Amino acid sequence: MTALLPDVHLARKVLADQPFSALVGARLEVFEPGRAVLALDIHQGLTQQNGFVHGGVLAYAADNAITFAAGTVLGPAVLTSGMTISYVRPALGATLEADATVVSGGRRQAVCRCDLLAVGDDGARTLCAVAQGSVLTTG
Known part of the structure; x- marks a missing residue:
């Protein structure tokens, strides 16, 4: 797996240009070789009937x-080809973080793991879900 030099400014522009990402207020906190962390503030508009x-x-x-x-090892022209997620506990807190790492990467495909953490006002972090996904290059 060869990591590229990620361009955090380009990545943040790509995220900002996604209408749904703008709607939920997503931001890219970490963008480094083999890893990305997406965060968003938790508010009532993102919850279901029980407040989670x-x-x-x-x-x-x-x-x-x-x-x-995956884009940090494959380049910017990528799409998710499949993903599974397991919810382990309800997400409550001030911030949601999705911390993804590349587990395996080749020339055309990367497999990644993502831990989803609810972060409380006190900084306490609670694992809420675990996901795995495959990403392919589009070029």
Whole structure:
């Protein structure tokens, strides 16, 4: 697996240009070889009927973080080809973080793991979900 020199400014522009990412207020906190961390502030508009972050928001965060992490080894022209997610506990807190790392990368495909963490006002971090995804180059 060969990591590229990631361009964090380009990556943040790509994220900002995604209408849904702008809607949920996603931001790219970490973008380095083999890793990306996507974060968003938790608010009522992202919750389901019990007050927990909606599973679709968790899946979105995992998908995007996985794709950005893979882009650090495959280049910017990538798309997720498949993803699974396991929810392990409800997401409550101030911030949701999707921390994705490349597990295996080749010339055309990367496999990534993503831990989804709810971060409380006190900084306590709780694992809420774990995802795995495959990303392919589009070129």
